[in-house]
Amino acid sequence: MESLKDDTKGQWIALSGLVISLILIGLAALANQAMLAGYHSSNAALEFPKENIRELNLHTKDNARIIRDLSLSINQTSNETVPVIFENLFDSYSDQVKKLHAVHGETVNVSLVSINSTNGTYNHDIDMILVNIRYNDGNTYYASEPEMIEVRE
Known part of the structure; x- marks a missing residue:
């Protein structure tokens, strides 16, 4: 058990998983903003x-x-x-x-x-x-x- 406490190789896997999940959340937010911008611009044309x-x-x-x-x-x-x-x-x-x-x-x-x-x-x-x-x-x-x-x- 003692060897598991000193082993830090899993931290890189956890850190890379966290970074990838933050990147996916950012991309999802940008895609959502793009869809909303397209909706509002097309809706403005319909309101004329x-x-x-x-x-x-x-x-x-x-x-x-x-x-x-x-x-x-x-x-x-x-x-x-x-x-x-x-x-x-x-x-x-x-x-x-x-x-x-x-x-x-x-x-x-x-x-x-x-x-x-x-x-x-x-x-x-x-x-x-x-x-x-x-x-x-x-x-x-x-x-x-x-x-x-x-x-x-």
């Missing part, structure tokens, strides 16, 4: 509201065309001009969009800048409109000023 902005632009363009058609049909039975009817209907659309997006905590402002009519008169058809579109969800601010929308097909 590009789909909300794209849908807002598409809905505005589609509704501008619908409002033009409604303005033309209302003009046949009304004394108001097509651009005046269009402005009233577009203001109503803008208010509805504000309220719909406010429910989700987003600030949206869609405002009509100008209307370009056929033949330069206000009693005829509308060709193109200019619209300011602003979107803000607290993290992302988007502004398209002015957005040109062709309402004639």
Whole structure:
């Protein structure tokens, strides 16, 4: 038994085992940090509201065309001009969009800048409109000023 107390050859094996285990723990921690960094960077890209902005632009363009058609049909039975009817209907659309997006905590402002009519008169058809579109969800601010929308097909 006495020879085992003086034998120190096993200390190198224990020390090398400790060093190898510390290296493995360090590598596991680095791999974990790499996975978390990749997750957070990809999650940040998903949080960008590009789909909300794209849908807002598409809905505005589609509704501008619908409002033009409604303005033309209302003009046949009304004394108001097509651009005046269009402005009233577009203001109503803008208010509805504000309220719909406010429910989700987003600030949206869609405002009509100008209307370009056929033949330069206000009693005829509308060709193109200019619209300011602003979107803000607290993290992302988007502004398209002015957005040109062709309402004639």
